[in-house]
Amino acid sequence: MSGDSNQEHKCIGRAAAIPSRSREIALKVCLGLLLTLAMAFIALPVIALFFRSPLDTILETLRDPVVIDALRLSLMTSTITTFTVVIMGTPIAYVSARFNYWGKELADSLIDLPVIMPPAVAGIALLVAFGRMGLVGHYLNTTFGISIAFTTLAVIIAQVFVSSPFYIRQARTSFEDVDLSLENAARTLGATRVYTFFHVILPIAMNGLISGAIMAFARSLGEFGATIMFAGNFQGRTQTMPLAIYTAMQGDLDVSLCLSIILVAFSFVVIVLVKILTRKVYKRC
């Protein structure tokens, strides 16, 4: 009797196992398909870019003064922007990671705002703040004769505005990850707050800070909406690579393709660098 019951039990077990195994296979196939589709969706436009532009055309377009000006301006402004964001953003990120103060939630939300704000809106906002007739711009213009809008400085301001959260958010997380007892240990060993920051906290958080800076640089390099609204589209002065791509699209597609390929190649390097840097984390000890 008990033997029969065992037999029955085994049968039920096997019967249940077969559909579960086929369900698992079906699930794997679905997920595989989904992944392939997603990869194709991202890879296809990138591959198409390279297909449409033979290497000799790319090299030839690289000599075009519009391309050279756009490249030079983009690299210069993005570098200045990244330095500005790192210098201003590092103390802000540290304070945000370590201290509680009145209005901290509001300040943190404000720092993150440009990430979700449409770039075109950011451009208009900057224009009504720093434009010739803007809230601060009007005062700067009448008192000091300084006009910011439609200059290279405006390009940098627009880039700082949109890219700073990318750095600050990453830096804040990196500082939060530094064990507080390390700071305390350094202090009891005779280190001042400043010495502790530069010799203990900063080196440990460095990989995260560098990857944040790279993200901010990449975001500045790709910045379009806020720049065209606030700085305009003048070759050699405010026409960065994305703006030059947009302008060239209306005339010479080769130029816009060439600039696009440079940006794609750069974005790929950025992603690889960030992945390598964020993988290396110090073990806690």
Add this chain to the structure above:
Amino acid sequence: MLEVDIKKRLRDFDLRLKLDIDRGKTLMLVGDNGCGKTSLLNLVAGLDTPDEGRIALDGLALFDSEKKINIPPEARGIGYVFQSYALFPHMSVYDNVAFGLRTRKMPADEIDVLVKEHLDRAGLWDVRKAKAADVSGGQKQRIALARALIIEPRLLLLDEPLSALDVRKQAKMRRELKESIRACGVPCIIVTHDLRDVVSMGDFACLLEMGKVALMGCAEEVIAWGSGQDDVGDLH
């Protein structure tokens, strides 16, 4: 001599303490989790500020709420071994031990002599170039102690110094620790959960309950009292 007479509002209760520890004496601080042991060490080290009271070392005030004195932790000259050891993971064993001397801007050749002496004594010279994260638990404990002792502290604070080690290593490290503390000759407070530490390392012991001294006496007295109490028996 360390004199502590402080009051501090913690999250769930008030920490109220009055303690005196003579030079060369070791106080073992025992009590349940969250009774204020580590908070007391942090207050003495200057990593946290008491609401009121006085902390003095060799007659000099480190903190005095009436006279508005609050010496920052870096100027207190206190050797603190943290529970997790808090070794700097990006530095070598050598650099960890040299850290306190470098903050004092001591010349490199003098640092070299002192660090070599301490690393030799702790049996760490061979691993001096290894990253602090890559050495064994026992070695980490020795590095943390050497790093605290090299600054010639006027007071030693140790927060559960043996808890991160496996049981076999604990007995050996307990002996080593006792010898190092004796040689140092300064007042010492050791926080522990382990009553074996209390007996073997302490000159006297203090049982903390909800931020207050429940019992103070020689180590044997605290153990004897503790063995009759269920919750203190759990300290093991």
